[in-house]
Amino acid sequence: MGAHRNVTRGYADELRLFGTPLARTGLAALVVVFLVLPTVVQNDFWLSVLIYVGITAIGAIGLNLLTGYCGQISLGHAFFIGAGAYAAARVGGEIGLPLPLWLLAAAAIGAALGGLIGPFTLRLRGHYLAIVTLGLVFIGEHLWRNLTDLTGGNSGTPVTAGASIGPIDFNSLNLFGESYSRNQGWFWLVWGLVALVALLAKNLVRTRPGRALQAVRDRDQAAEVIGVRAGQYKIGAFMLSSAIAAMAGALFGSYQQFVSPDEWNLLLSIQYIAIVIVGGLGTIFGAVLGAIFVGALPALIDRYSEAIPGVQTSVGGEGFISVFALNQALFGLLIVLFLVFEPRGLAGIWLRIKAYFKAWPFSY
Numbered sequence: 331m332g333a334h335r336n337v338t339r340g341y342a343d344e345l346r347l348f349g350t351p352l353a354r355t356g357l358a359a360l361v362v363v364f365l366v367l368p369t370v371v372q373n374d375f376w377l378s379v380l381i382y383v384g385i386t387a388i389g390a391i392g393l394n395l396l397t398g399y400c401g402q403i404s405l406g407h408a409f410f411i412g413a414g415a416y417a418a419a420r421v422g423g424e425i426g427l428p429l430p431l432w433l434l435a436a437a438a439i440g441a442a443l444g445g446l447i448g449p450f451t452l453r454l455r456g457h458y459l460a461i462v463t464l465g466l467v468f469i470g471e472h473l474w475r476n477l478t479d480l481t482g483g484n485s486g487t488p489v490t491a492g493a494s495i496g497p498i499d500f501n502s503l504n505l506f507g508e509s510y511s512r513n514q515g516w517f518w519l520v521w522g523l524v525a526l527v528a529l530l531a532k533n534l535v536r537t538r539p540g541r542a543l544q545a546v547r548d549r550d551q552a553a554e555v556i557g558v559r560a561g562q563y564k565i566g567a568f569m570l571s572s573a574i575a576a577m578a579g580a581l582f583g584s585y586q587q588f589v590s591p592d593e594w595n596l597l598l599s600i601q602y603i604a605i606v607i608v609g610g611l612g613t614i615f616g617a618v619l620g621a622i623f624v625g626a627l628p629a630l631i632d633r634y635s636e637a638i639p640g641v642q643t644s645v646g647g648e649g650f651i652s653v654f655a656l657n658q659a660l661f662g663l664l665i666v667l668f669l670v671f672e673p674r675g676l677a678g679i680w681l682r683i684k685a686y687f688k689a690w691p692f693s694y
Contacts, residue, residue: 414579422491440576610677
């Protein structure tokens with residue numbers, strides 16, 4: 331009877347997100363870092379890098395749900411991110427809706443676009459699906475440049491969406507008599523949303539729909555045999571991924587306060603592919619790890635390009651590779667290296683380390 335109770339307790343611990351003392355300690359440490367880090371790192375550059383990384387992590391979680399959990403390869407993520415940014419400009423800026431409403435509106439627009447495109451991908455898989463979604467990037471570039479009333483065309487458009495939740499304004503945060511900078515407020519806002527999206531996504535993949543998505547990924551015909559409606563789940567995954575991507579785009583536009591069509595290009599989609607591969611396909615925390623590792627690269631390379639040998643920092647300057655081309659090369663190199671040498675990404679490395687110490691001293 332005691333053994334049965336221990337086994338039951340073991341299963342219950344596995345089902346909890348933070349079922350072990352070590353996991354709860356790690357969670358407490360993350361909360362402390364979340365609360366304290368903006369007061370310690372007050373340099374605007376590093377805070378802005380962390381904010382962009384957090385926004386990227388939200389978008390990467392959306393792509394990982396589609397690619398890592400459902401097995402649908404998408405190179406059109408930049409299209410939905412751009413749609414979310416323009417939605418924030420119009421719904422949050424011109425109409426003036428508060429932060430929660432324009433975020434939800436951007437997500438709804440992203441989901442609607444994903445629902446329109448999803449059915450056309452049902453008969454496609456693998457490379458064919460990737461080619462079709464790649465077309466979305468070029469369609470998007472054409473739309474963003476020509477729908478001038480909506481996007482401002484080639485000149486871009488300002489994004490004046492507010493960042494307030496009730497009396498709390500993250501653009502000018504005042505708490506307990508202390509005033510905080512815009513970047514400090516946005517750090518708490520963005521990483522709070524990262525935690526919320528990651529928690530919701532993690533709970534989703536542990537439910538019946540999440541297991542159905544993984545069954546479709548592993549063998550969609552076999553999933554159909556056991557009663558899983560593969561087409562329905564593929565469209566649902568596409569809509570959910572698009573909604574989260576649009577939320578990330580809305581946050582990006584609101585934080586940057588200006589967006590232009592040049593930002594929603596193929597390189598952005600490739601960057602997100604690199605993030606989920608480097609972080610670990612089919613893992614929520616892997617998407618966050620990948621965003622931290624890969625998402626910060628463009629900003630760091632741009633900041634320290636003069637110190638990197640061979641990088642051309644201006645048109646006609648010395649060097650054999652531009653900053654843009656260097657970013658492309660690094661993303662491609664990371665994708666190749668991780669697919670060849672570490673297909674499970676950073677998440678796989680972490681899981682092996684954890685398994686090693688869990689089995690110590692019997693690990694070898």
